[in-house]
Amino acid sequence: MISIFEIKKEDIKLGFKSAGIREYRADQLWQSIYVDLSSSFDEIKTLPLEAVNYLKSNHSFSPLRLVVKKKSKDKSTDKYLWKLHDNNLIETVLMRYDEDGHRRRRRTVCISSQVGCALDCKFCATGQQGFTRQLTVGEIVSQVIEIKKELIIEEGRSFNNENNLNIVFMGMGEPLANYSRTLEAVKRLNDQKGLNIGARNITISTVGLVPKILDLAKEKIQVNLAVSIHAPDDETRSQTVPINNTYPIGDLIQACKKYIEITNRKVFFEYVLLHGQNDSKSHAEKLGKLLKPLLCHLNLIPVNPTLKSDYKRSNSDKINAFREIITKYNIPSTIRMEKGIDINAGCGQLKSEFLNL
Ligand code: SF4
Known part of the structure; x- marks a missing residue:
């Protein structure tokens, strides 16, 4: 049975209509599953029994079943491993950030967009697993719903999306390789009558699918774009990011320029620091x-070493020296606070551990 989270509201209305249920019941259902965050059809008290029975005989509820949840020692990070209907596994990470003088207190949910990934970046545990399939819209959105339920238990019903909750498509998979579903999921997350997460609180990350960056520029949505650059020249980048052989760095930078020109929005560049490599x-x-000519921000990220990769973390002197040079070029930058290393919070690492990959 197809999960209710796969269905657009208009299609729920059509289904209800054909079953003789008044269409406005779809709005009540929508409110229950995306605002009240009900956990089963039986919990929805606003619907008549015939609507609940119709839903139970035609749809399943959440497409995610929790397999493992791990909490970091400092309690800032939770990592979730979910099983899907076909027994595939995906991960979601919740990171809690306290106010730090520069940025306010916030909660960031890092979600997956694919089972595995075909792009084979050499330092990435997901890349090492290969590609299995695209995630559906319901599977993407349900990761946020499940984590939001936990945050509400933790912080109370007053937990505020607008100011506190960020969503980053930086988990397993390349979201722009699952373009239409990623965009539909963004719309669903952004729906004011549903989860109501501001587009500016949503970040889509890509390792550099140039044509899709250009497509995204034309979408008229206010999401943030993060580009995993990881090296400043083709020779270095191609060693760790094979897609660079298809879309070399010059093309990638041109696409980012175009994106900034069209959207007037800054690009966030991600740079995983690998000892002795970049x-x-x-x-x-x-x-x-x-990067100097671009409206951008640079995130420097010391790598989370994976079991199968030889790449090691750069030491802090090197990281600081790297950043000093970047600052000389007037590029705003951050060294991303490391979270959840003790629970394998890097993309794909918990699944690898679980499957002994
Ligand atoms: S870093 Fe991202 S794009 Fe590269 S292999 Fe991992 S999941 Fe795929």
């Missing part, structure tokens, strides 16, 4: 020159 002063100089 973390030298000369890499930093090249990166500074490359």
